[in-house]
Amino acid sequence: MTAPTRISPFFTLKVFTELESTNKTAQLLAVSGSPQGTIVQALRQTDGRGRLGKKWESPEGNLYFSVILRPNVLPIEVSQLSFVAAIALRDALAKVLII
Numbered sequence: 001m002t003a004p005t006r007i008s009p010f011f012t013l014k015v016f017t018e019l020e021s022t023n024k025t026a027q028l029l030a031v032s033g034s035p036q037g038t039i040v041q042a043l044r045q046t047d048g049r050g051r052l053g054k055k056w057e058s059p060e061g062n063l064y065f066s067v068i069l070r071p072n073v074l075p076i077e078v079s080q081l082s083f084v085a086a087i088a089l090r091d092a093l094a095k096v097l098i099i
Contacts, residue, residue, distance in 0.1 A: 010037040011067075020047040026066035034068055041065040 007013050012035070019025050019042040026040040042064045048056030058064050071081060 007039075011039055012037060013039045013041060015041045016043070018042060018044050018046060021045055021049060022064055022066035023049070026068050030068045036068055036070040038068040039065055040068075 014029075016025070019040070022040045022042050022045065024047075025042075026038070029038060029040065042058070044060040045056065045058035045064050048058040048064065050056040069081070071078065073081070
């Protein structure tokens, strides 16, 4: 793991050469007290999981990361955050790419 790098007041980036899963590592860090905004990035994953528990191929050369968030929402609303994030990412990329 490289030393944490500050990228903004909210985020702290932790980059690993290889992890089983960024989600597993983020969960362990969250339980041990890592703050909201911690980003766990891996250059490759050896045991990534996709939807419905399917194995996720994660060779070096792509972007693999998980973010620790502690939203102040009801548990039933948490699943909606991935849709909000996807729309925000699309809007941000549309500003720098021709979509």
